[in-house]
Amino acid sequence: MIGTMTETTAETTAVRGQEGTAATGRDLPDEATARLVAGGWVLPTAVPGLLCHTAKFEAVLARLQAVLTAADPSASPGPVWYPPVAPRADIDRAQYAEAFPHLLGSVHALEPDGEPAGLDLSDDSARRPADVVLAPAVCYGVYPLLADSVITEPVFCDVAGTCYRHEATSELGRYRSFRMREFVTVCGETAAPLWRDSWITRCEKLFGEVGLTVSVEPASDPFFGPGGRFMKTSQIQQNLKFEFVVPVRADDAGTAIASANCHKEHLGERFAIRFADRGWAHSSCMAFGLERIMLALIHAHGDTLADWPDALA
Ligand SMILES: [Zn+2]
Numbered sequence: 001m002i003g004t005m006t007e008t009t010a011e012t013t014a015v016r017g018q019e020g021t022a023a024t025g026r027d028l029p030d031e032a033t034a035r036l037v038a039g040g041w042v043l044p045t046a047v048p049g050l051l052c053h054t055a056k057f058e059a060v061l062a063r064l065q066a067v068l069t070a071a072d073p074s075a076s077p078g079p080v081w082y083p084p085v086a087p088r089a090d091i092d093r094a095q096y097a098e099a100f101p102h103l104l105g106s107v108h109a110l111e112p113d114g115e116p117a118g119l120d121l122s123d124d125s126a127r128r129p130a131d132v133v134l135a136p137a138v139c140y141g142v143y144p145l146l147a148d149s150v151i152t153e154p155v156f157c158d159v160a161g162t163c164y165r166h167e168a169t170s171e172l173g174r175y176r177s178f179r180m181r182e183f184v185t186v187c188g189e190t191a192a193p194l195w196r197d198s199w200i201t202r203c204e205k206l207f208g209e210v211g212l213t214v215s216v217e218p219a220s221d222p223f224f225g226p227g228g229r230f231m232k233t234s235q236i237q238q239n240l241k242f243e244f245v246v247p248v249r250a251d252d253a254g255t256a257i258a259s260a261n262c263h264k265e266h267l268g269e270r271f272a273i274r275f276a277d278r279g280w281a282h283s284s285c286m287a288f289g290l291e292r293i294m295l296a297l298i299h300a301h302g303d304t305l306a307d308w309p310d311a312l313a
Pocket residue numbers: 137138139140182261285286287
């Protein structure tokens with residue numbers, strides 16, 4: 001077990017994730033994950049969709065982040081990192097829970113002051129919703145900073161953070177906890193889709209340069225509830241979302257590793273952001289699923305970094 005990992009040299013080596021070590025004390029969920037463990041990239045946890053990433057994995061991810069920073073035309077020095085939890089009020093104002101109630105993870109805790117007599121600390125029902133939820137996406141941290149204001153120039157942001165989505169399935173690549181890098185613009189109605197389209201072109205080139213042949217596909221979000229089917233159809237018909245799809249494991253027909261999204265005025269209106277005298281601001285985001293991109297790269301280039309493109313090795 002991981003809990004006893006320091007007791008023997010062999011276990012310590014496995015937990016460090018050195019290349020060539022095959023196993024830990026945990027059961028490996030599937031062959032694809034076992035292959036990544038053997039390659040020294042990840043370690044499992046007891047929960048599907050939740051992996052630990054080794055120093056080898058993180059070193060390449062840092063180089064991938066530098067490639068993304070260099071691709072940003074707004075000359076960002078690098079992302080602003082958000083915490084893994086977000087103010088509940090901000091996520092409520094974005095109406096995330098109404099569109100995706102099944103994906104949102106909440107935080108419950110005991111009240112910090114006062115301990116009712118006779119409280120059974122093992123009883124989870126005593127815990128109350130906290131004022132934070134698990135961040136479902138990073139760009140929801142941007143709009144509250146501009147809330148209730150008028151902007152007169154397009155705003156460009158470069159943000160990153162750890163996100164959580166309560167995904168039902170757990171095949172390798174469907175992370176529940178994952179890191180996301182997002183480039184975001186809040187601007188006028190005409191500029192938002194043009195900015196999004198310029199990122200689509202840029203990403204096709206960027207992914208090609210790191211050896212990934214992606215297909216760009218119109219997509220929809222997994223809307224839930226009575227209006228879900230309408231929202232999904234509407235999103236596809238209006239060409240609001242495109243995904244960059246590529247295999248991330250041997251038996252994979254294709255997984256989205258990034259998405260380019262137009263939100264129209266949805267978030268501008270929710271957060272009362274106006275663009276000059278032209279009504280609600282529009283917004284777009286270019287989101288990169290960092291672990292998924294890494295899985296695609298490992299699938300394409302293998303375990304030996306000498307075989308990888310220069311920009312990442
Ligand atoms: Zn976003």
